[in-house]
Amino acid sequence: MSKILIIEDEEPIRRVLVRILLEEDSSFEIQEASDGKKGLDLIKKESFDLVLCDIKMPIIDGIDLLQRTRKINTLLPFIMLTGHGNIETAVESMKLGAYDFISKPPDLNRLINSVRNALEKKELVTENKILRQKVAKKYDMIGNSESIMEIHSIIDKVAQTEARVLITGESGTGKELVAHNIHQKSSRSKSPFIEVNCAAIPSELIESELFGHLKGSFTSAVKDRQGKFEAANNGTLFLDEIGDMSLAAQAKVLRALEENKIQRVGSQKDISVDVRVIAATNKDLKKEIDIGNFREDLYHRLAVIMVEVPELSKRKNDIPPLIEHFSKLISNEQGIEKKQFDKDSIKLLEEYNWSGNIRELRNVIERLIILGGNPITKDDVSLFAAKK
Secondary structure, X not given: OOEEEEEOOOHHHHHHHHHHHHHHOOOOEEEEEOOHHHHHHHXXXXXXXXXXXXXXXXXXXXXXXXXXXXXXXXXXXXXXXXXXXXXXXXXXXXXXXXXXXXXXXXXXXXXXXXXXXXXXXXXHHHHHHHHHHHHHXXXXXXXXXXXXXXXXXXXXXXXXXXXXXXXXXXXXXXXXXXXXXXXXXXXXXXXXEEEEEHHHOOOOOHHHHHHOEXXXXXXXXXXXXXXXXXXXXXXXXXXXXXHHOOHHHHHHHHHHHHHOEEOOEOOOOOEEOOOEEEEEEOOOHHHHHHOOOOOHHHHHHXXXXXXXXXXXHHOHHHHHHXXXXXXXXXXXXXXXXXXXXXXXXXXXXXHOOOOOHHXXXXXXXXXXXXXXXXXXXXXXXXXXXXXX
C-alpha cells in the first residue's frame, strides 16, 4: 500500500486529486496539507512514498519545501504542480530533484502515469538500497583488535584517493573484505566492483579474461567478448592472488596501469579505461621477483599503499565477535533460528589453531549451527569442529 501526501493550498484541487488517485487505486493511503509548513511537518513525522506538491503556496512554497525535504530525505519523489507553470520553474524543480512537473489543471492520463512511474522508481531505489546494505553487511570487517583498527584507519585514509593498494596476507584472512571496504568508501562506490581470481584462471586464458578478445582470435573465441578491465570502467578492479598471474599478462597489466589503455586479444585497437586497481596476494612478491616470477616494475606500480591482513592466530580476541557475526549471517542465509554459543564453546573455539583463518572459522560456525544444539556447547564443538 503506497502512502501519498498532497500539499495544495486550494481545497477543491485537493479534493479532485484525492478522487483521481483513489479511482486509480483504492488502496492508496492519502494525507493532505493545506500549506508548505504543514506538509513539511508531516514529512518530518511520517514516512511517505510520494508527494504531490503545489509550487505557489503561502508560508513555504513548493520549491523551498523540496529543498528542505532533500536535506532530510533524498529518496522521497516529488511531483510538482502549478497553475503558473513556466519552463524556468520546471527546470529549477527538476534540478532540485523533483521527479516530474505537471501544470494545473493536470491531464488525467499524464498525472496517473507520472504517479505510477514515480512509485515504481521509489520501490526500485528502495530495493536497491536494501540490497546494497546487505552486500555491505556481508563484507563487514569484524573485530576490535589493534591490527583491525589500524586497517580501518588505513582504509579511511586511502579510500577517497586514487592510490593503488596491495593487500597481503595468508589465505582466508579476509583480503577481499579490505578491497570491498576501500571501494565502498570511495567516490567509485556506485560504479562496478569487479573481482578476478588470478589463481583460478588458466594462464592461457587470463589475458582474455582481463582484456577481452575478438571473435576468432583463438579456437574457443566464438564471439567478441568484453574483459574485466572494460567491465570495471569508472569502478574498481580487484586482482586477487596476483602473484599467480603469468608474466605475459603482467606486462599487459603494467601497460594498462601506465597508459589507462588496453587491447583485446586479437586486436590492435586501444580502448581507454578508467579503473582503480586493487591487488592482493598470499605470496611474498619480493621473493617472486628474485626468482623471476613477478615483474619488479609492476610490483612498484601496485604497492603504492601496502595493507597486511594478519592471520587469525594473531587476533584471537576477535574470535567471539566473529562467532556472533557469522551466527547471525548464516542463520539468516539458512532461514533458521539464530543459535547461541555458551562460554565454554567460545573458549574452546578460541584455543583452536585456525590454519584456514577466518574462512575456516566461518565454515565451522556454519557446521555447528546446522548440526549442533541450542545453545551450542563445547561438546558440539568437539564433535563437529575437528581440533587442530
